[in-house]
Amino acid sequence: MSDSSEPKRPARQRDAERTRAAILTAARTLFSTRGFAQTGVREVAELAGVNSALVGRYFGSKQGLFRATLEVIDITPALHGDRRRFGRDMVGAFFDTPEAPGPLAMMLLSAADPEAHAASVESLQKKVITPLARWLGPPDGEGRAIRLSILWNGFLTSWKLLPLQGLSGARLTATRRWLEAETQAIVDEGAV
Template sequence: MTLPDTSPTLSLRDATRTRSNILLAAQRLFAEKGYTTTGVREVAAAAGVNSTLIRRYFVSKEGLFRAAVEEFLRVDVFIEGNREDFGKRAVKLLIYGEGVTSALAMMMLATADTGARELCSELMHRHITVPLAQWLGGGAGAMARASQINMLWFGYMGARQVLPLTGLEGDALDATRDWLAETIQAIVDRP
């Protein structure tokens, strides 16, 4: 008779997989239904786990939401590379982002809850705006420029994923993306 492997490595691997499954289920549900209407038990059921595991890995619904959003808030993929290509690179990454679970949808649908809205604002500031401002060179105007870029990203993704605008197809969408890349690059290039 062969006994199951109960080594710490196997347990760690299972724990990592369980945590990942919970996070994926939460991201999908928060992006589809919003923070206020998504329950911990619903996330657990979608992940195929007991709801006590959500408390174990994330402590609370807010902790789960924080982890779900933070995983997507990565500015490093935008700022790696040549400064001269930032606008075009940013738009390519936004286009890629249209096809994955939306951190923006999670955040926008969370605005009905005061605590979740404040958390989203804090996470965006810490993970996107501040590092982008530092990359832009710091100083008095860098934070405003980083916020302007962030606002453009937010608007584009909102118009593509959360409340899709009609009329942005084909050539019009291509022209909009070109405009967005040029506008972002102009903000980056501004002294």
């Protein structure tokens, strides 16, 4: 009897992982297009193709689901490359990212809700500013990490979320080179 139950456990585990991933994908899509307040658990479940009770089972609440969607934010992989190419590599990641719903859109559209706003600020600090500040080191690693975040968020907002007319073609190429250089200059402020 134990032999027949063993194959079922891995199948259930895979289904659970698949269900959780489907819920997160649906939630990211809705949070990044509608915001936190305008997204309901039932809508997330419907888009994911699951029963809405599963959202509560996996994430506890809509707030727990929102926090889980923010887990995609992680700058640490970018910190393992060549420091001298960080500007080019980091900006390249912005341009190479598919048109998938992004965490910046989720955070901006959810800023009106105090709990979602707090979760966004906490995630940005924990997943971007703190590791980037450690990596940058003295002088003023945290200040430089904050300036980089301002620079990148401003660019991404102007390019993707509130697109400026004319930021395409040759202008976009020139802006990319500028963003690479400015990013690298902030990184290099600590170089001796």
